[in-house]
Amino acid sequence: MPESRPRIVPEATVARLAVYLRVLAGLADGGRSHVSSGELASAAGVNPAGLRKDLSYLGPCGVRGVGYSVAGLRDRLTDALGGERSRACVLVGIGRLGSALADYSGFASRGFQFVGLLDTDPATVGHQVGGLTVRPVAELEGLVAETQATIGVITTPADVAQSVCDRLVAAGVRSILNFAPVALSVPAGVDVRKVDLSVELQVLAFLDQQRDGVPPVLAPVRATAQGGVR
Amino acid sequence: MPESRPRIVPEATVARLAVYLRVLAGLADGGRSHVSSGELASAAGVNPAGLRKDLSYLGPCGVRGVGYSVAGLRDRLTDALGGERSRACVLVGIGRLGSALADYSGFASRGFQFVGLLDTDPATVGHQVGGLTVRPVAELEGLVAETQATIGVITTPADVAQSVCDRLVAAGVRSILNFAPVALSVPAGVDVRKVDLSVELQVLAFLDQQRDGVPPVLAPVRATAQGGVR
DNA sequence: AACCGCTTGTGAACGCCTGAACAAAGTCGC
DNA sequence: GCGACTTTGTTCAGGCGTTCACAAGCGGTT
Incomplete structure (x- = not known):
């Protein structure tokens, strides 16, 4: 069986897969049966296209025109991330x-x-x-x-x-x-x-100072109704 | 003073600057007066060239042929990361x-x-x-x-x-x-x-499983004396 | 005063990841 | 049974970050 795809999964993707898995677990508890990539991406705070790319590393997981099976995708992710075993x-x-x-x-x-x-x-x-x-x-x-x-x-x-x-x-x-x-x-x-x-706090402090220190250049960008996450 | 701050510092760099600052604080307590980029990079777990590039965002900080002044660089980093104020x-x-x-x-x-x-x-x-x-x-x-x-x-x-x-x-x-x-x-x-x-633990679990599951392909990379951190 | 070695700072190539556009595919309605 | 709509999977280009390699500059030495 030469088709044992040792597909290489980027580490950044692995971290996001774990986030998707948690969102899916919540949806499953809520009784949902299917989700679209858009909804899942929104809940996870990422781009929909990026989410689909992440999932594609595991092979086809969804059904076109419908979305992803919540339980099915959850199980597949659980398996990919190391299985159920404690x-x-x-x-x-x-x-x-x-x-x-x-x-x-x-x-x-x-x-x-x-x-x-x-x-x-x-x-x-x-x-x-x-x-x-x-x-x-x-x-x-x-x-x-x-x-x-x-x-x-x-x-x-x-x-x-x-x-x-x-x-x-x-x-x-x-x-x-x-x-x-x-x-x-x-x-x-x-x-x-x-x-x-x-370090996390210090990065925040830096961003804070940068905001206060460079307002003549960046301040004109007013908080429009752009509602951008992140 | 038109020399404000046009330079933009990548967020990944900011996070590393905070690490350098901590290392420098330790060196200062130890009484060291100068450090080279190589030594500092080794202590911080990064590439020496990358460290120099990170520091270059703050302008020239070191002395060629000598290295960086521990106290001077520490103060400059402290300032860049938001100052001393609590x-x-x-x-x-x-x-x-x-x-x-x-x-x-x-x-x-x-x-x-x-x-x-x-x-x-x-x-x-x-x-x-x-x-x-x-x-x-x-x-x-x-x-x-x-x-x-x-x-x-x-x-x-x-x-x-x-x-x-x-x-x-x-x-x-x-x-x-x-x-x-x-x-x-x-x-x-x-x-x-x-x-x-x-998520951090789950990434580790994934890497663990990947190690165990795909050794026929990846194992040949033997542990050389490369001493690579990270 | 000039030379030599050492270290910084920077320019360029490489690779990775992200974001957007397009084609395939499956379902729902008629 | 057929068409149109929806959503996935993939491909492509762009940006960012990292790494390598080299020139510039400074101190110590003779």
């Missing part, structure tokens, strides 16, 4: 942010299950967070091996993030979500995604 | 994530100060979080007017995020950081940045 995640660094993530219901409902919470602080170890007991970080390797966790989430201070990352990778974790404000270096074959909260 | 932020939705953000020291240290925490839940209102008392969301308009807050952070459930957003915009907030899993629609002149935590 994925075991390890969370290192149970500070305020870590605790919030451990409790976050949005993870569990999408198949991501925390199987271990780790911290170095003896005052934190032993506490119950989100139904799990915080364990000392020394148990990291054993925990990963035992639970076959494939995803590691790092919410430690910046200065220990790299060493935690190294231990996770050595233990077999190949996907890492990093909240610590450092660039992690990992061997090839390991994926890292970084979320930097203060 | 910015007032309002946080709506004091759940677990909201509480974690209200306490997050990374915000305060970068000049972002929460001046109001709002929630609808009577059980939450009145609680003390991060040195502030949670107030009922009915006080939103008054609070924004009184504190001149320019940044709003939304950590509410998805179904009320749009209405909270509308009220923030109507009250004068022009920059919004959205953690709720919905696409907010705002009038022109308002900037929104979205952080979607479960």
Whole structure:
């Protein structure tokens, strides 16, 4: 079967597919049976043509003249994004942010299950967070091996993030979500995604200043009834 | 002074500038006086040439043959990203994530100060979080007017995020950081940045599956000593 | 004072992603 | 059963961002 299409899906598209999936889940709960690309794009905040292009990476998913089957497309997206099977995640660094993530219901409902919470602080170890007991970080390797966790989430201070990352990778974790404000270096074959909260705010501050600083040039553009999203 | 600001800075560059700034702050604390673009790029996890191009948007910042002055570049970046002045932020939705953000020291240290925490839940209102008392969301308009807050952070459930957003915009907030899993629609002149935590995990899950599912095609790329970050 | 090495700044090519226009295809109404 | 309308899937051009490569400029040295 030479037609095993190893079609390459751009990472930006993958991120949007996840958004579409969430919108579709909501529509399915609402009892809708079909959606058009226009409506779905509007709900997801993207361009309709772009949405169709994104979906085309998965092959034909819709019916021309009708739209997309809500349940059908949801299942196809679920499958494309890693299936229904729940994925075991390890969370290192149970500070305020870590605790919030451990409790976050949005993870569990999408198949991501925390199987271990780790911290170095003896005052934190032993506490119950989100139904799990915080364990000392020394148990990291054993925990990963035992639970076959494939995803590691790092919410430690910046200065220990790299060493935690190294231990996770050595233990077999190949996907890492990093909240610590450092660039992690990992061997090839390991994926890292970084979320930097203060950078987000700083970008907003920059845009804010840019708006205030260049009004003689940009201000003439009045808020017309253009209702543009984004 | 006709030399205002004709140069337009790409948003991706702005986000990286914020990262450089953090690295520089660390180097300054360490007592370093100069850095090269290569070292800075390595610490930030980007390409050296790209870093130089990013900095070139601010005009010449370095000295050829020597590098960049740590303190000088830090001050210039601080200025470009909105100055030293602290910015007032309002946080709506004091759940677990909201509480974690209200306490997050990374915000305060970068000049972002929460001046109001709002929630609808009577059980939450009145609680003390991060040195502030949670107030009922009915006080939103008054609070924004009184504190001149320019940044709003939304950590509410998805179904009320749009209405909270509308009220923030109507009250004068022009920059919004959205953690709720919905696409907010705002009038022109308002900037929104979205952080979607479960999308991040789902992208990792996809990459994970792709690795396992298509090794016959992609595996030949062996882990060379390329030490590539990212 | 002149040379040499090092580092910045910039110009150009490459690739990726986005946004719009067009053809294929299927359904609904008559 | 046929025609017209609707909506998808695809193709094309445009813009943006990234990367490579080279010239310009500065400091240190002889």
